[in-house]
Amino acid sequence: MHTARHSPASDTLGSLGETEVLARIFPRLPHADAALLGLGDDAAVLSAPDGRYVVTTDTMVHGPDFRLAWSTPVELGWKAAATNLSDVAAMGARATALVVAIVAPADTRVATLEGIADGLREACAELAPGCGVVGGDLSVSDTLVIAVTAFGDLEGRDPVRRSGARAGDLVAVSGALGLAARGIELLFADAVDEHGHPDADRVAAVRHAHGAELAAQLTPRPPLGDGVLAALAGATAMLDVSDGLALDARRLALASGVVLDLDAVAIGVAGLGLEGEHGEVTGEQVLRGGEDHALLATFPAGAELPGGFRPIGHVRAVGASGPEVRLDGVPYETRGGWDPYEDWNGRRG
Amino acid sequence: MHTARHSPASDTLGSLGETEVLARIFPRLPHADAALLGLGDDAAVLSAPDGRYVVTTDTMVHGPDFRLAWSTPVELGWKAAATNLSDVAAMGARATALVVAIVAPADTRVATLEGIADGLREACAELAPGCGVVGGDLSVSDTLVIAVTAFGDLEGRDPVRRSGARAGDLVAVSGALGLAARGIELLFADAVDEHGHPDADRVAAVRHAHGAELAAQLTPRPPLGDGVLAALAGATAMLDVSDGLALDARRLALASGVVLDLDAVAIGVAGLGLEGEHGEVTGEQVLRGGEDHALLATFPAGAELPGGFRPIGHVRAVGASGPEVRLDGVPYETRGGWDPYEDWNGRRG
Numbered sequence: 001m002h003t004a005r006h007s008p009a010s011d012t013l014g015s016l017g018e019t020e021v022l023a024r025i026f027p028r029l030p031h032a033d034a035a036l037l038g039l040g041d042d043a044a045v046l047s048a049p050d051g052r053y054v055v056t057t058d059t060m061v062h063g064p065d066f067r068l069a070w071s072t073p074v075e076l077g078w079k080a081a082a083t084n085l086s087d088v089a090a091m092g093a094r095a096t097a098l099v100v101a102i103v104a105p106a107d108t109r110v111a112t113l114e115g116i117a118d119g120l121r122e123a124c125a126e127l128a129p130g131c132g133v134v135g136g137d138l139s140v141s142d143t144l145v146i147a148v149t150a151f152g153d154l155e156g157r158d159p160v161r162r163s164g165a166r167a168g169d170l171v172a173v174s175g176a177l178g179l180a181a182r183g184i185e186l187l188f189a190d191a192v193d194e195h196g197h198p199d200a201d202r203v204a205a206v207r208h209a210h211g212a213e214l215a216a217q218l219t220p221r222p223p224l225g226d227g228v229l230a231a232l233a234g235a236t237a238m239l240d241v242s243d244g245l246a247l248d249a250r251r252l253a254l255a256s257g258v259v260l261d262l263d264a265v266a267i268g269v270a271g272l273g274l275e276g277e278h279g280e281v282t283g284e285q286v287l288r289g290g291e292d293h294a295l296l297a298t299f300p301a302g303a304e305l306p307g308g309f310r311p312i313g314h315v316r317a318v319g320a321s322g323p324e325v326r327l328d329g330v331p332y333e334t335r336g337g338w339d340p341y342e343d344w345n346g347r348r349g
Numbered sequence: 350m351h352t353a354r355h356s357p358a359s360d361t362l363g364s365l366g367e368t369e370v371l372a373r374i375f376p377r378l379p380h381a382d383a384a385l386l387g388l389g390d391d392a393a394v395l396s397a398p399d400g401r402y403v404v405t406t407d408t409m410v411h412g413p414d415f416r417l418a419w420s421t422p423v424e425l426g427w428k429a430a431a432t433n434l435s436d437v438a439a440m441g442a443r444a445t446a447l448v449v450a451i452v453a454p455a456d457t458r459v460a461t462l463e464g465i466a467d468g469l470r471e472a473c474a475e476l477a478p479g480c481g482v483v484g485g486d487l488s489v490s491d492t493l494v495i496a497v498t499a500f501g502d503l504e505g506r507d508p509v510r511r512s513g514a515r516a517g518d519l520v521a522v523s524g525a526l527g528l529a530a531r532g533i534e535l536l537f538a539d540a541v542d543e544h545g546h547p548d549a550d551r552v553a554a555v556r557h558a559h560g561a562e563l564a565a566q567l568t569p570r571p572p573l574g575d576g577v578l579a580a581l582a583g584a585t586a587m588l589d590v591s592d593g594l595a596l597d598a599r600r601l602a603l604a605s606g607v608v609l610d611l612d613a614v615a616i617g618v619a620g621l622g623l624e625g626e627h628g629e630v631t632g633e634q635v636l637r638g639g640e641d642h643a644l645l646a647t648f649p650a651g652a653e654l655p656g657g658f659r660p661i662g663h664v665r666a667v668g669a670s671g672p673e674v675r676l677d678g679v680p681y682e683t684r685g686g687w688d689p690y691e692d693w694n695g696r697r698g
Contacts (some may be wrong), residue, residue, distance in 0.1 A: 012690075013690040014690045014691060016690070017690055017691045018689060018690055018691075021690070036401060036508075037508055037510065040511075040604075041440070041508075041510050041511055041588070041604075042405060042436040042437075042439040042440055042511075042587075042588055042589050043403045043404055043405035043436050043437055043439070043440045043442070043499075043501065043508075044403070044404045044405070045401055045402070045403055045404075045440070045503070045508050046401065046402055046403075046404060047400060047401055048397035048400050048401060048402055049400060051396060051397050051398060051400055052385060052394055052395065052396055052397060053394070053395055053397055053402055054392045054393070054394055054395075055392055055393045055394075055395060055446075055448055055483060055484055055498075055500070056391060056392035056393070056448075056484060057448045057449075057450050057484055057485060057486050057496075057498065058450075058486050059450045059452060059486045059488045059496065060488075061452055061488045061489065061490045062490075063489075063490065064488060064489050064490070065488065087391040087392050088391075088392055090391040090392070091390070091391055091392045091394070093392070097404075099404055099405075099406045099498055100406075101406050101407075101408045101450075101496045101498075103408060103410055103494055103496075106689075106690045106691075134404060135404055135405060135406055136406060137406050137407050137408045137496075138689065138690075139408045139409075139410045139413065139414065139494075139689050140410065140412075140413050140689040140690055141410045141411075141412065141413070141490075141492045141494065142491065142492060143490045143491055143492055145452055145488075145490065145494055145496075147406075147408065147450045147452075147486075147494075147496040149404075149406065149448055149450075149498040150392075151404070152392065154394070159385075159386055159390075159392075159394050161386065161390050162389075162390055162391075239390070239391055240391050255389075255390075340367060340455075340487065340488050340489040341361075341362040341363045341365070341366055341367055341370070341455045341487075341489055342363060342366045342367075342455075
């Protein structure tokens with residue numbers, strides 16, 4: 001059954017057609033333990049043992065979100081899974097299943113979709129064992145789009161929302177900050193051609209010199225298990241840090257009606273300038289860089305922080321200026337974050 | 350709270366940015382009764398009273414799946430919801446919620462997304478009261494893409510799969526056949542410019558002359574309630590007819606390991622030529638036309654057909670040629686169906 005050999009390079013979506021493409025992809029997709037009925041009917045049926053399920057969706061588009069010159073198809077599948085799984089974990093849930101819609105040009109090689117399927121499988125196996133793909137859709141367009149919807153099981157626990165932080169709580173984070181932003185900066189600095197366009201021939205050298213930064217950017221490994229551990233440890237609020245620590249801290253502060261006072265030494269930005277040396281993560285990247293897929297959470301004072309969580313500040317009652325983020329007690333300007341409509345330069349790639 | 354006024358025509362996604370666009374859209378989206386936690390956190394939490402949930406996903410892409418010259422944004426939202434809701438109904442489930450990912454060019458008017466939201470809301474209100482939007486994602490690309498994932502509640506019933514048809518069963522259908530295909534044919538015949546491109550200025554006349562056909566194509570009304578009624582009546586197999594009756598009947602025949610023998614008079618194709626007169630649905634459209642979103646189901650012999658189901662044939666044991674579709678006892682060639690990779694002509698639109 002599962003003869004997942006790679007398709008010849010000459011096979012494209014247009015030359016094979018949808019039915020045959022699906023037959024090549026299905027054997028590569030990971031099985032979901034929660035699937036009572038999986039691929040192949042009008043819809044899947046999933047189990048929800050505690051009578052509830054968690055749902056989130058996140059889309060990756062060629063151009064603003066990834067470049068085929070820089071990412072392998074396996075890496076694209078991995079990242080599409082990982083970023084969605086991280087949102088499930090940020091509710092304190094265990095990820096159970098994905099559905100995946102892919103829109104691709106007709107001249108896309110079938111091997112590209114097989115690679116995406118392999119990446120989905122590898123990410124589930126490493127990050128969320130038992131989680132699998134239970135459905136999907138294929139369509140055609142000029143631009144490759146990967147739209148993933150992910151599901152999770154709260155296992156009887158309350159969801160950890162953004163709105164539960166209270167004055168006196170500890171602020172903690174699990175996962176690397178700024179590394180993914182440093183990765184994309186390195187790619188735009190050193191893996192582009194003379195016109196500034198992503199260049200597949202130059203990416204190998206950047207990967208070799210900056211493996212950790214590129215791994216954080218291209219194949220993020222969010223600390224999913226820490227999401228469940230945080231819920232078990234009584235986290236009062238939590239979210240996935242995807243738009244930079246400062247902006248996501250502001251979201252948590254606004255939702256909870258509190259001040260998040262972050263400690264520059266604890267975050268690791270006290271010794272970093274806003275413009276770092278080549279090869280080092282800057283304070284700007286730690287605070288404003290996107291795509292960390294770290295978990296930001298608040299815990300009751302005195303709680304023992306679980307898993308990889310480390311303390312980075314305290315929750316304070318709001319002052320006259322309302323909910324905000326402070327750095328060492330000083331209000332921190334949280335504008336920024338990446339906006340796909342305002343910040344994507346289609347000509348740059 | 351719900352001040353859902355229309356945005357000025359000059360507002361685009363790029364001029365407003367993601368946060369403001371979401372603030373304009375959220376008040377227009379339908380509420381889901383099943384939402385324990387809805388929009389605004391990393392993920393939604395939905396109730397699954399019987400410990401299971403149904404999941405399906407279907408994507409619409411500008412070009413192969415719709416044209417902005419022919420469909421209003423409200424109609425796009427309606428169709429994106431209706432086609433997914435139909436897949437939920439085809440399992441015998443009641444639709445409960447949607448998540449919606451939209452990828453759009455930065456120069457898209459915010460009013461276009463507001464219209465899509467209005468269409469999602471109107472479709473849920475009319476077709477699946479209580480069903481709502483619980484999450485989504487916005488991103489940017491040159492081509493408008495609407496990716497919907499839909500959820501349903503089996504309410505304690507077994508899902509109705511494609512594989513349960515048995516020799517002796519009745520074959521029945523609920524919903525119109527061929528009308529949607531006739532609608533798209535009329536648009537390509539009469540609502541295009543001299544180069545064959547979709548022409549917004551010519552669509553009004555076609556709508557006026559062929560209201561039923563265009564409604565079936567642009568704002569399908571799948572008989573969702575009949576999905577639940579079929580399950581309650583003991584349907585042995587069911588699917589959503591989206592790729593033409595003959596091809597979807599073949600899928601059911603293959604999955605069940607049976608022959609579906611269809612009755613030309615009952616289907617209504619006995620008096621129709623393969624090439625009908627202008628303005629009438631042809632036998633070709635009834636049997637091979639796509640996007641009907643009718644329900645094809647099989648019932649035990651003697652069952653009283655529920656709701657809008659009408660008998661169109663019988664299930665027979667396989668013969669030497671294996672599972673197949675027959676028309677009045679004669680094997681019917683089921684090749685056809687629309688393949689996005691093989692059949693979409695990007696230059697035609």
